[in-house]
Amino acid sequence: MFQAKIRSDTLKGIVNIISTLVDEAKFNIQPDGMNLKAVDPAHVAMIDLSIKKEAFEEYIADETNIGVDLDKIKDVLKLASSGDIIEMTQDEEKSRLVLKVGNIVRRMNLVDTSSMADPRVPELNLPAYVELAVSEIQKGIKAAESVSDHIALTADGDTFELFSEGDTDSVNLKLEKSQLVEIKTEGKARSLFPLDYFSNLVKAIPSDTTVRINLGNNYPVKIMFNFADGNGQVGYLLAPRIESD
């Protein structure tokens, strides 16, 4: 059983993040909140998202899971104005999800979750830690996209750097301690990543968000941030690209 009310902005934020990786998602529902773990079809990135009951306006649930087509949720979100409340009810008999926004009721078939196993989130020991406003890197990413399809992240001393190099041009964004919330390094940590994945995620994060980044040498990066006043949490892992040179 699952029945909840949520602010349309909160739901939109959740869907925007998840849909950078997958079209269909399985939410594991518990009485005190829900969780989602997903990898993209190419197994390059993984998301681990949790939402506490407190992120909802109303939340009543037994242990269950629901599989949803994210585009259908987006359709419903287009009908809602900022501040609108969206009501969600699981119709277990018909295995449907019923969404209400204002006078409008949308009934949607759920996606079969029997073959959607939760990926295992690996434990990683990443030596560098950087905490900063996501807005600081959103502009850098836009610049990088016009020169290359990969991006190197480097944490060294008190400096966090984004660097992209194409055939003729390069872009870099150097952030010093004063532009960061926090930085902790043990020597230099540098890894190269596919720019599209990194960019899609970073652009989907609301610009007033603080993100926490764990970085290693030629190792996955872990990007973490909160939403819904700390009642929601995202962990995002992105695999490195092997540098050819």
Added chain:
Amino acid sequence: MFQAKIRSDTLKGIVNIISTLVDEAKFNIQPDGMNLKAVDPAHVAMIDLSIKKEAFEEYIADETNIGVDLDKIKDVLKLASSGDIIEMTQDEEKSRLVLKVGNIVRRMNLVDTSSMADPRVPELNLPAYVELAVSEIQKGIKAAESVSDHIALTADGDTFELFSEGDTDSVNLKLEKSQLVEIKTEGKARSLFPLDYFSNLVKAIPSDTTVRINLGNNYPVKIMFNFADGNGQVGYLLAPRIESD
């Protein structure tokens, strides 16, 4: 002879409504106003639009008719700001219409109306009557478009309902007496319509308009509304779709 001045917003409203059905239109012009009757090429819908002389800032006309290409009128409307006055003069010798907006003069060839007979508007006896703000149904239509290509309208008791059903999903919008201006029913009236026609019309109606709807059982729907402070009037008839099941 025909010469008139009209507010660009009024003309835009008229063109938007008519161009949901046809690309070229014949206006029957009289000394006290003009009228247009048109059916779409597939004969699914019919429009009957009248504009009194009073809807114009200036209006001088003998009995005549003019055939216009609506896209050309739209071109001219793009040059006008809200509040601008558009001057229209029939140049009978050259069978042209001359439109002036600000310093700009656009001369356009008229469309030959000799083969454009006025359709006969059928008399229909439709038992249910609903009057409501068009804005109430504009959102419901947007929701319906993501699940199906047809829409059922139902008036029953004190309730007016829009329902669309696709293969996996459905959308409905139920409006109670308190959300309607008026509803009169004799039993249940329900008909199914092609969503694109219904949607194109409803979206073209300014959102602060009150519409009057006559509905029957598997019968055409008649949608009526006024514009230009009651000096313009639209009647729109849409043929039902036969339900297969």
Added chain:
Amino acid sequence: MFQAKIRSDTLKGIVNIISTLVDEAKFNIQPDGMNLKAVDPAHVAMIDLSIKKEAFEEYIADETNIGVDLDKIKDVLKLASSGDIIEMTQDEEKSRLVLKVGNIVRRMNLVDTSSMADPRVPELNLPAYVELAVSEIQKGIKAAESVSDHIALTADGDTFELFSEGDTDSVNLKLEKSQLVEIKTEGKARSLFPLDYFSNLVKAIPSDTTVRINLGNNYPVKIMFNFADGNGQVGYLLAPRIESD
């Protein structure tokens, strides 16, 4: 050697004008400012643009020239907000241009200018002179585009007129002395021009700009205007189209 700081809006204005004609441009740099002369690949129009040192926030240069890909400059401009300062430094060793906006550094390969000879700007004796706000003709151009692909400019007495004629429709915009800053004519001057060139230029000029036009009979038109508080100057020559009539 070339090193300069410029307001992003000023640089955007310059790039917008030049890129109506060419994708790559050679700037001739002098200690007191820079100059660019370019013709489009079809040799229909020519631009002669000068920018004084005073148009920059900072400007230090020896005599040199730099060839740039305008799309790359546009990429960087997209990262800047109105009011941002863009820093440009020539890296002579690597024949690169380094652009900084905020924390972001973009390094771009320069275009080889060895084969980019400056076109010779012809001396023309054009009898009519018209000075007016470019906004007066921006609307007329939009109107003309929906009927034809050429435009006739006529200066006669105290009147400046734009006229476009298609197969069925025509558009004209007549500006009287009161709508012009100045007009000087010796008899009638009339020439026909390709509308796309004329339109691209006129739309790229900021709408609060006063333009000066020299016109003849079946002769090129010269359009001149200032930017950057008079510290920048554009002369634009457009070849006439021969009228077939």
